Amino acid sequence: MTSMPYKLVIGLEVHAQLSTSTKLFCGCSTEFGAPPNTQVCPVCLGLPGALPVMNQRAIELALRTGLAMNCQIDSVTKWDRKNYFYPDLPKGYQISQFDQPICGEGYLDFPDPEAPGEMLRVRLTRAHLEEDAGKSMHDEAGGKADSRIDLNRTGTPLLEIVSEPDMRSAQAAKAYLTELRLLLTYLGVSDCNMQEGSLRADANVNLHLEHEGRTVATPIVEVKNLNSFRAVERAIAYEAQRQFEAWKKTGQEMGQAPKQTRGWDDAAGVTVPQREKEESSDYRYFPDPDLVPLRITQQQLDTARGELGELPAVARRRLESSEGLKAYDADVIVSQGRGVLGYFDALIAAGASAKRVSSWIQQDVLRTLKEQNLEIEDFPITAERLAQLLVAIDAGDVDNSRGKDVFQYWLDTPSANLEQAKSALGIESVDRGEIESLCRELLEENPQVVAQVQDGNLKGLGSLIGAAKKKNPNADPKLVRQLCQAMIEAMG
Amino acid sequence: MKLELLSAVELGRKIAAREISSREATTYFLDRVDFLDARVNAFVHVGRESALALSDQVDQALSSGQVASPLAGVPVALKDVLCTDSMPTTCGSRMLEKFQPPYTATSVANLLQAGLIPLGKTNMDEFAMGGSTETSFSGATRNPWSLERTPGGSSGGASACLAAGMAPLSIGSDTGGSVRQPAAFCGVCGLKPTYGRISRYGLVAFASSLDQVGPLAHTVEDLAASLQLLAGHDSRDSTSLNEAVPDYSAELERPLAGLRVGVIREHLEHPSLDAEVRQAVLRGQQMLKDLGATILDVTLPHTEYSVPTYYLVAPSEASGNLSRYDGVHYGFREKAENAEGSQLEAMIARSRSQGFGAEVKRRIMLGTFALSAGYYDAYYKKALQVRRLIADDYRQAFGSVDVLLGPVTPRPAFGLGENMSDPVQMYLEDLFTVGANLAGIPAISLPAGFSEGGLPLAIQLHAPALGEARLLNVAYQIQQARFFEPKIAELS
Numbered sequence: 001m002t003s004m005p006y007k008l009v010i011g012l013e014v015h016a017q018l019s020t021s022t023k024l025f026c027g028c029s030t031e032f033g034a035p036p037n038t039q040v041c042p043v044c045l046g047l048p049g050a051l052p053v054m055n056q057r058a059i060e061l062a063l064r065t066g067l068a069m070n071c072q073i074d075s076v077t078k079w080d081r082k083n084y085f086y087p088d089l090p091k092g093y094q095i096s097q098f099d100q101p102i103c104g105e106g107y108l109d110f111p112d113p114e115a116p117g118e119m120l121r122v123r124l125t126r127a128h129l130e131e132d133a134g135k136s137m138h139d140e141a142g143g144k145a146d147s148r149i150d151l152n153r154t155g156t157p158l159l160e161i162v163s164e165p166d167m168r169s170a171q172a173a174k175a176y177l178t179e180l181r182l183l184l185t186y187l188g189v190s191d192c193n194m195q196e197g198s199l200r201a202d203a204n205v206n207l208h209l210e211h212e213g214r215t216v217a218t219p220i221v222e223v224k225n226l227n228s229f230r231a232v233e234r235a236i237a238y239e240a241q242r243q244f245e246a247w248k249k250t251g252q253e254m255g256q257a258p259k260q261t262r263g264w265d266d267a268a269g270v271t272v273p274q275r276e277k278e279e280s281s282d283y284r285y286f287p288d289p290d291l292v293p294l295r296i297t298q299q300q301l302d303t304a305r306g307e308l309g310e311l312p313a314v315a316r317r318r319l320e321s322s323e324g325l326k327a328y329d330a331d332v333i334v335s336q337g338r339g340v341l342g343y344f345d346a347l348i349a350a351g352a353s354a355k356r357v358s359s360w361i362q363q364d365v366l367r368t369l370k371e372q373n374l375e376i377e378d379f380p381i382t383a384e385r386l387a388q389l390l391v392a393i394d395a396g397d398v399d400n401s402r403g404k405d406v407f408q409y410w411l412d413t414p415s416a417n418l419e420q421a422k423s424a425l426g427i428e429s430v431d432r433g434e435i436e437s438l439c440r441e442l443l444e445e446n447p448q449v450v451a452q453v454q455d456g457n458l459k460g461l462g463s464l465i466g467a468a469k470k471k472n473p474n475a476d477p478k479l480v481r482q483l484c485q486a487m488i489e490a491m492g
Numbered sequence: 493m494k495l496e497l498l499s500a501v502e503l504g505r506k507i508a509a510r511e512i513s514s515r516e517a518t519t520y521f522l523d524r525v526d527f528l529d530a531r532v533n534a535f536v537h538v539g540r541e542s543a544l545a546l547s548d549q550v551d552q553a554l555s556s557g558q559v560a561s562p563l564a565g566v567p568v569a570l571k572d573v574l575c576t577d578s579m580p581t582t583c584g585s586r587m588l589e590k591f592q593p594p595y596t597a598t599s600v601a602n603l604l605q606a607g608l609i610p611l612g613k614t615n616m617d618e619f620a621m622g623g624s625t626e627t628s629f630s631g632a633t634r635n636p637w638s639l640e641r642t643p644g645g646s647s648g649g650a651s652a653c654l655a656a657g658m659a660p661l662s663i664g665s666d667t668g669g670s671v672r673q674p675a676a677f678c679g680v681c682g683l684k685p686t687y688g689r690i691s692r693y694g695l696v697a698f699a700s701s702l703d704q705v706g707p708l709a710h711t712v713e714d715l716a717a718s719l720q721l722l723a724g725h726d727s728r729d730s731t732s733l734n735e736a737v738p739d740y741s742a743e744l745e746r747p748l749a750g751l752r753v754g755v756i757r758e759h760l761e762h763p764s765l766d767a768e769v770r771q772a773v774l775r776g777q778q779m780l781k782d783l784g785a786t787i788l789d790v791t792l793p794h795t796e797y798s799v800p801t802y803y804l805v806a807p808s809e810a811s812g813n814l815s816r817y818d819g820v821h822y823g824f825r826e827k828a829e830n831a832e833g834s835q836l837e838a839m840i841a842r843s844r845s846q847g848f849g850a851e852v853k854r855r856i857m858l859g860t861f862a863l864s865a866g867y868y869d870a871y872y873k874k875a876l877q878v879r880r881l882i883a884d885d886y887r888q889a890f891g892s893v894d895v896l897l898g899p900v901t902p903r904p905a906f907g908l909g910e911n912m913s914d915p916v917q918m919y920l921e922d923l924f925t926v927g928a929n930l931a932g933i934p935a936i937s938l939p940a941g942f943s944e945g946g947l948p949l950a951i952q953l954h955a956p957a958l959g960e961a962r963l964l965n966v967a968y969q970i971q972q973a974r975f976f977e978p979k980i981a982e983l984s
């Protein structure tokens with residue numbers, strides 16, 4: 001970025017769908033994927049005479065999130081109406097929060113993508129609750145202008161988390177969003193499923209340029225509805241370049257053109273101007289008279305604080321300081337989510353060493369999860385069982401490579417205990433004398449390798465290990481290598 | 493037996509004593525509607541079949557001793573602003589001409605639960621906006637006491653059906669006087685309860701922070717008995733009060749000795765007050781004195797701001813509440829064929845231009861303007877501040893008196909068409925009623941005899957928030973002292 005002739009300025013507005021079982025102002029289910037308009041009632045349809053009643057669960061989840069994001073929480077919050085006409089907005093207004101959001105100023109720290117081990121901080125302006133709108137589906141096939149509206153999503157609780165324009169690169173924006181998503185899943189307040197739209201981001205982007213001795217800002221562009229991390233990164237990078245080109249052409253600065261809204265065309269890899277639903281953006285906010293202002297009690301705050309659990313940042317520090325992991329390794333484990341961290345902790349609790357656990361999780365467990373498309377909750381090898389194996393490896397009862405055989409065996413036969421697995425795989429400990437005679441045998445059979453090694457080419461040792469494993473699968477490769485090398489040197 | 497000469501409570505007693513069946517009573521009133529309503533136009537929908545079916549059910553339940561409510565089996569007329577799942581709900585608007593709600597308002601459900609029999613839906617000003625029931629898409633209702641005059645509004649159908657003896661009890665709604673003013677024009681009793689006393693769930697919203705369901709009846713006992721059924725907390729309305737419902741009927745007999753009555757100076761001395769109405773208030777004052785009350789002079793200094801304040805708050809809220817009528821989901825739609833530009837916008841614009849009448853459009857425009865970005869502080873916000881001052885005036889007054897006495901309207905029922913070309917004149921008719929809505933306090937309109945021209949006169953009493961029991965007690969004592977006699981207009 002430093003080579004660019006401009007400074008990129010990015011703020012994100014993130015909409016997270018809260019994991020409540022019912023909608024924000026009625027008892028309808030929020031489950032995803034139901035047939036259109038089957039999860040609706042007079043309240044979420046905005047029928048005449050229907051009235052909203054607040055979902056207390058959404059308040060709890062919002063408070064929990066606010067506390068985790070270091071937000072200021074005032075004792076009173078209220079609801080406002082945001083007025084605009086759109087077919088998927090049944091009441092003609094959206095119930096939102098205008099000047100007294102449930103969460104005020106805060107901040108979020110996240111790992112700097114360009115400086116491992118370093119943290120960046122994004123200041124948060126606010127986080128407010130609001131109801132989602134419905135979904136319009138346009139079928140223009142065959143010249144028809146056929147539009148249908150699904151109101152299942154209407155009234156789903158959203159927490160809109162608004163950041164200050166504190167990010168300076170597309171990578172930083174992506175890293176912030178990654179950390180935010182991780183935090184929200186750790187808190188259990190949102191499943192953050194981007195495919196299902198439970199996490200959506202709008203990016204406000206502009207450039208600051210040095211031009212003729214002063215700093216010039218380009219007009220802010222809001223890129224709407226980014227629904228993947230890749231989209232966030234690509235859209236911002238594209239937009240930066242586009243704004244720079246536009247500025248070179250027009251010289252237009254902030255204030256000389258209104259804030260523009262653009263959409264991201266993922267297939268074409270470009271942002272495209274979007275017609276705003278609300279031309280003038282005068283939403284005529286006013287307090288919703290159907291909902292009384294809400295008092296946040298100390299007890300509610302205490303409860304929310306008690307439900308925070310261990311946050312990702314704290315978990316990373318713990319893995320580094322208490323478990324002695326490197327920052328990189330701690331981050332990999334923590335970033336996998338609370339489930340994997342729990343698996344890690346269970347292994348440690350069962351006596352396995354942190355470093356071995358870390359490497360086994362990163363190499364074997366995560367690879368398997370990825371290959372088999374599993375969640376850690378469905379992983380066939382229990383932490384208790386895997387811990388037994390790792391403890392045995394630590395104690396030298398099973399060598400690391402035979403341990404991998406046990407791991408593979410357990411994936412298919414998770415009911416076997418360690419002894420059963422060992423006997424099925426013929427794993428038994430081999431004493432040093434046996435290995436020594438095996439090595440002697442190998443050196444006699446492979447004089448060309450001996451000559452190679454004597455010439456200083458150690459690669460040949462690898463083939464000896466392979467040959468040793470064939471003769472005795474329980475031969476510890478490390479020991480074979482060590483003994484062979486020593487014997488060749490002695491022959492020297 | 494002339495059932496229209498009975499109060500609802502008396503009729504309920506006869507039904508409970510099996511002197512008459514609910515079916516007979518229901519048939520009787522339905523027949524009167526058939527016979528009389530062509531001249532009055534109080535009803536927009538008569539549900540003969542459903543009413544008779546329901547009366548049979550109640551008769552059966554009564555014979556097996558299953559219903560204990562004093563009004564079981566008694567017919568009731570419902571203002572067409574209350575949602576009913578067995579009858580259309582039009583709100584006097586073309587917009588909802590064919591709207592059939594899939595649910596029933598809580599207040600109506602409470603009446604059904606107590607065994608009352610809805611006869612049909614009564615006419616009203618469109619979306620309850622108006623003071624004469626002339627803005628209804630179903631045409632104007634006529635005042636049974638003088639067919640060339642209005643019955644008041646917006647609950648004009650609700651008051652006219654009582655005055656003509658077409659129902660023994662009716663339910664209206666009061667946003668700025670819409671129960672009390674028509675009650676006054678038609679010579680019946682009308683109660684606007686404390687804001688939040690009766691659930692608004694299923695009451696089609698006009699101005700959410702002002703709207704309240706209220707009963708109209710011939711006697712104070714009837715108001716007390718029906719309030720008993722209507723009042724109470726509703727978990728579906730966040731603004732409904734979670735306060736115990738007292739036994740209103742039990743309080744009626746309490747003597748008035750020691751009562752402190754404040755006469756509102758700004759109301760009694762107002763230049764627009766008709767001499768005969770003023771005389772009626774003074775007669776009421778004397779009557780209360782005779783009943784042992786102390787009369788005090790009370791001032792509500794911000795009275796002159798109440799109408800302007802009301803006409804900023806109510807249209808602002810209405811502009812939002814009526815946004816849902818956009819032609820998209822239900823109700824009236826006008827196609828956008830041959831429209832320039834966006835088909836969607838044209839469809840919405842045409843639906844709203846043709847679906848709403850002039851008064852509704854006027855108020856939507858007023859509210860939209862008052863809430864718009866450049867004017868919010870000058871109008872809407874200022875109105876909220878003044879609203880607080882008005883509420884404080886009442887609070888101050890109730891520091892030294894138990895109830896307040898004054899007129900309901902500046903003059904008796906005005907002629908049809910008289911105010912239609914002068915909206916401001918129409919708004920000024922609300923001068924004495926809107927204060928109670930802005931302050932959220934209960935108020936009652938009581939008949940006070942007739943003018944020399946044969947038109948009903950009325951007085952108004954206010955009480956502090958949740959003071960309905962005291963208010964009804966005072967009103968009942970006045971009624972018992974024969975300050976007024978329930979009367980039915982003779983339609984030749």
Ligand SMILES: [Zn+2]
Nearest residue numbers: 026028041044
């Ligand atoms: Zn719903």
